[in-house]
Amino acid sequence: MLIASIPAYQVRAGQAWCNGSRSVLASAGTNATSGGPMSSSWRAGGRLGVLRSRLSRPEADAMTTPSLILAGCLGLLLGLLGLLLGPPAMPAEGGQAITLHPMLWFGLGLGLPFLVGAGTLLRSWQREKTLRAEKLALEARLRMVAELSHAFEVSAVILRDADGTVRHWSTGCERLFGFTAAEAIGQRAHELLGTRFPDGGRRAVQESLAAAGEWQGELRHRRCGGTPVVVAAHWIQRHGGAAGAVVEVHADATALKAAEAALRAGEARLRLAQEVAGIGTWEWDPETDRFLWSPEHSTLFGTAPGGAAPVTLEGFLALVHPDDRAAVRAGAWRALESGEYEAEFRILRAGRDGGEETRWLLGRGRRMPGPAGRVGPILGVHMDFTARKEAEERQSLLMREVDHRAKNALAVVQAVLRLTKADTAQEFGRAIEGRVAALARAQTLLTESRWMGADLNAMLHGELDPFLGNAGSTRVSFDGPPLTVAPMAAQPLSMTLHELATNAAKYGSLSAPGGALELRWNIDQANDRLRLRWTETGGPRIAAPPTGRGFGSRVIRTTIHDQLGGEVVFEWQPDGLVCLMDLPLGRVVARTDSGRRA
Known part of the structure; x- marks a missing residue:
């Protein structure tokens, strides 16, 4: 309210009117019941006239002079009687009488007027003192009347x-x-x-x-x-x-x-902005070492709003990551001199899964002016910028990864150019184009996933669909659990699959109308291995295994062994090729944010 x-x-x-001050207003020329203005004579200085009339008191002056005259006459008469009657005698002990000199009576007669006059003057002085006190009280009362008149008007x-x-x-x-x-x-x-x-x-x-x-x-x-x-x-x-x-x-x-409604609306908007942006406000008074924070700040630190909050700077620092406490403490004390507080630090709080998680906070604050001779408090905000921090770290990692991958891709292209053999320039161009395209497709899959990995199913379709046409769904089958290939393994594995698909399209099952291809994979968690089986059927019959090694087989063996750390076995069955690949799970399969294999 x-x-x-x-x-x-x-x-x-109001108090004066209710207490009966209408009589005062009326005596000063104010109509209390109608609220009319005070009379012009009072405004022109009537107060002084009233006071003067109270102080003059002519009846006192009229009484003083006759009293003195009467006292003087009585004194003279008493003195003359003393001279005429002679010295009177007063009885004393022992039968002797004390005789009073006639001049004593005369002196008493002359002194009586002075005694009477002194008493009169004393009474006049006391009366004047009382009137002056009444004057001060009356002036105060009249000032109140003036205020009442102004207030009522x-x-x-x-x-x-x-x-x-x-x-x-x-x-x-x-x-x-x-x-x-x-x-x-x-x-x-x-x-x-x-x-x-x-x-x-x-x-x-x-x-x-x-x-x-x-x-x-x-x-x-x-x-x-x-x-x-x-x-x-x-x-x-x-x-x-x-x-x-x-x-x-x-x-x-x-x-x-x-204004109050606007203030409440502004506070509601501020609270909403803090909640949406994840911003908490705080205040630290260095004079009392008192630390206060808002409910939004409690949310940042993983505590219940309205629950126990740190009451000192050290209590707040106890919630900061141990490796960052010294820097935050130094920043707070430095703000007392510079007036500005800036800090980036980590906190440890309870995660959603019941464990402990690390969050990054960004702090900004400013020292406020304090009373004379005192240091003012520091007011500031903290906001969670963990996502931005992780994005910056990921961007830095990706820049290094892109640099590394680009160099590797160029090295692979150089190897492809150096090892590719063909009878004509057209065949050479087609071979180079296909192998570089395989690298590009793997690069695209990594880019779409922000270099978190490439989906194996998508990678297989990307390498095989160009060779299958509209009948691809009936000639090729995949069987295996969902799997995300790690960024470091995506391009080597893509190159391997491209070489196998190219060989199948030129010499194997995909070169014959009734040929088929089956690719199966499984994860051996006990031995931490990924096993892939490439099986071709229905292609041209194989009378005997090839005696030499072509470029494709050399690329596959080198890629699997040198870049992926695995092993590869080629089995030339009469009905088609069977390729067995045994790869280390840790180098080939990506990890999710929870640490599990994707």
Whole structure:
């Protein structure tokens, strides 16, 4: 609920009116019931005239002079009587009498006026002191009257009876609500304004007002034209001078409510941005070594929002990877001098599979100004940029891999050119073109997988489809589990398959209309081996194994043995070639992110 700050003089205005200060206003020339202005004579300095009349007190001066004259006459008469009657005698112990000199009576007579005058002057001084104190109190009272007059004139102040009947309607109310004083006075205030009370309704407000003597809160009124207005209200009720009377001071809070709504919307957008971007905010006060962070920051570190958070810098550093703690600590203390905090570090948190995972965080912060003589806190953010960090590392690895693969491909091309033999230039060109195309197809598969590996099924289709035409699906069959070839093995294996397919198309089963090809593979987990079996049937009959080694067989043997670390066996059956390849699983099959073989 909104509680606006209402000026103190407005509250004092209401308290004074409820406590019976209308008499004060009236004595100073103010009409308390109608809210009229104070008289011009009072504004022109009537206060001083009142004070002077109180201090002059002519009746005191009129009494002082006759008293002194009377005291003087009595003193002279007493002295003369003493001279005429002679010295009187006063009885004493032992029968002797004490005689008083006549001049003593004369002296007493002359001193009496002085004693009377001194007492009169003392009383006058005390009276003046009292009047001066009354002057100061009266001036303070008059200043309050001036404040009341200003408050009643410019502020939205309603003076009403306990039943709600309006007795005073200030010009501030006219500006705020649009109703004139003539339209409002005599009406029920909350019926006129269509007041909407907070939770609990009007009864709850009245009970609070009766119990505490005042109430503060937010009300919704309706202006003269029907437009709504939100106000911060302060009601005061006293049971002294004006029994049951209530003063209501109102302040327009519509703009403030709109600002609060905009602030809440901004905070909601900020929270959403932090959640979507994975950004957490934090604050560290070096004076108290107090470390605070937001719920989004808890999510970054794998702790429950609202749960236990580190309360010191060292408590926060305990969550940082041990190898990065010193750098983060140095960055935090360096920020106290430079004013800027920057850090890249790793954290260890619980993973989804129950294990521990490493995440990369990027930190940015700035030292805020502090009070005089104190160091201000550092405010900052941390965001998870693990994906970007891994992408950068993968890019660097790929750049090195591409460089290595390009050099290898060029070396293979050079070997192909050097070892390829043909009777004509056309045959030489076709052989070179096919072998380089096999390397290119393997390169394409690796690029599509971002160099994570090449699918074996896709690789087989890429090498065999050009030789099969539309009847490929009936002449060739594959049988084996899904398998991803490692990047380092993709091009050598692709070259091997290309040589086998070329040989089958020229001399083996794919050269005859009824020939067929079957390729099977399986994984021997116990021995960590991958075994492939290439079987051709239905081709030209083989009377005897070939006596020499052609370029294709030399490429296959060299590739399998030197580049893949495996073994290859050629079995020349009468019905066709059978090629057995035994390859190390670790060098040929790619690993997934979980560490398993793909």
